[in-house]
Amino acid sequence: MIYLDNAATTKMSEKAGKEQLYWSCSKYFNPSASYEQAFEVAQALAGARERLKKLLGVKRGDVIFTSGATESNNLAIRGSVRDGDWNYIFSAGEHASVLNVAKALEKEGKNVKYIPLTKRGDVDLDALINLIDSKTKFVSCMFVNSVNGAINDIAKLVKIVRERAPRAVIHVDGVQAFCKIPFKLEELDVDLFSISAHKFHGPKGVGALYVKNKATLKNMIFGGGQEFDKRSGTENIPGIMAMLVAAEEIDVRANFEKVKKLNDILVKQLNHQGIEFVGTCEKSPYVLTFICDGVNGETLVRMLEKDVVVGRGSACSSKKAGNHVLESMGYSLNKIKGVLRVSLNAQLDENQMEEAGKIIKKKYLELLEKMK
């Protein structure tokens, strides 16, 4: 079985697994306690924040450890909402953990606006110029779109926002970018940045929110005051330490080049009438989304599952009929029905790509024949 649904989740690294076990069974002390053993854990936790900032490529600011990207995104948005005549801007292609918070804000009477996607698949920055004004309080845009792989031009977005909305806080969901796309957070100059460990071979249930200026973020979870009083609850030390080990194992630049090659092989293999690749903008090589015309993607996923495991746009919403990203790009529901998302990791090899490509094509044609 070739696993190609790495944007949904990845296999955990064994080294990270050992690290998790070590901090669970040997160094299990509560870092908030007063004895020496606890102090050692607290030191490790403080070290972990610095290690993560280094990996993100940023010197200023802080890291708040969370239970994953959904919590990070919720904290980023909810923690930035203020009373008054503000507006909040979200890209239409965001993950459910952003979009559904935006919808909740709308219900609560906030002025919420959405930046559409271009036909190319990335966020329409020209449209953003028309939406933004000095009353914009918050802008959220994902770095790499989890559904179509589009890399949004965050540097350009930040420039637009800073020029027109000096009071706005900029949040970037970096889940599909961190440890995959080479970047330096310092250069992007965003205020908030979400990551999730299980997308880069770390454990599930742990993530982080980078915060440039923690004074501007409101607390959402009250309790013992951990995580700078922004996110109370005993820290998930085993998860945090394992996440760091998983991230430090990755050579982002080398992997990026390798996965690019793997992606190219797959594209070549899948090049066939009826298969339409989604998105023409700059895309992450880790995600390849395409439409298999005339068939139901869900059926195809199940036909493939013994040989190749692929996804359908996004795991979180794969059970629902539509696909908001492809809809925003202008695809018809009929086309969306046939969508498949292949997502890679750097441990795959070229032979597997060729094989996977051949199998996907073969099964697609088989199903197409049956549907005639």
Added chain:
Amino acid sequence: MKAVLLRFGELFLKGENRHLFEMALFNNIKKKLQGEKFKLSKTQGRLMVTEFDDEKTIVEKLTTVFGLHSLSVADELDANEDSIYEYCKNIKLRAKTFKVEVNRGDKRFPIKSMDLASKLGEIILENNIDVSVDLFNPKQKIMVDIRANGKAYIYDKVINCQGGLPLGTSGKALLLLSGGIDSPVAGYMMAKRGLKLEALHFHSYPYTSPEAKQKVVSLAEKLSNYNDEIKLHCISFTNVQEAIHKYCSPEFMITIMRRIMMRIAERICKREGLGAIITGESLGQVASQTMQSMTVTENVVENTPIFRPCIGMDKEDIITVAKKIDTFETSILPYEDCCTVFLPKNPVIKPKLHQAENEEKKLDLESLVEKALASEEVIFVKPNE
């Protein structure tokens, strides 16, 4: 001590065979209460559960036993005047009007029923403030049942049970279980008439999802609350559907599908010793449930009756039962079932037998049925406790 008094439904109609029905009911109750602490006894042709710990669970379980008409949780005391009077002195009424009814199963008891009732009424009146007797429309009825075992049973509530006939006394049958609202209701209705159910489900993996199949297992689980254990036969219908789609006219897709389902169902009935096929069809609900469609469909079944208990029911009525037996919420989960795969735009509403037979000539029927049967997976589904 507490006792649950059980009342039969239609068993009294069964004449010579009555003891067989009673025995089945006795055994079904014992099986249903398995795992609980209880004693089931039979006196003067009446059943009673005593010596239990968990009254709520015992009552809940008993209300799902077919063949029981109603039950009451009673206090058991010695059948003598003193103890009955003493007990009645302590009754605190819930309502403002009441009535006492006495039934002397044991005529040796020295006071006549009417006299005892009025005596007890007086005692209760004396010990409750601001209440009165209403013989015709009382808000609370105190029932006193004096039995030949030397005990009296006093209660004030009658809890309705399922009624019907004891499970298994009508035989065994095969329910076609789709995942929709109607088929579990049909199964429940026939189980209530004493049929022990097995179920047959057709899935079209990979066109249908594993969730769709799991949904059917969940429905069988709910039904098994009334049916003990359900043997669920799951058959892959994918090859059959692909073949029909490939070779037959699209408008006959559903007709041919259902004819093949019926053939498979009858084979399973024969093999498993099941006496009938049960479907959730309701006249005119969809194209395959018109009179003409059903005529063409059932034509392939040689000598097994097809029971369609929902045939004359409106959807609302079916939903009411589905809610009562707690299958509704599961039935409306949005997973595709096999009938929605390759669904034609215009299915034939009034098919003719010769048309269907002509369409089927394009298929290797025997091989398709055999292959489908070879894909069978059997799941034994038990109530989820």
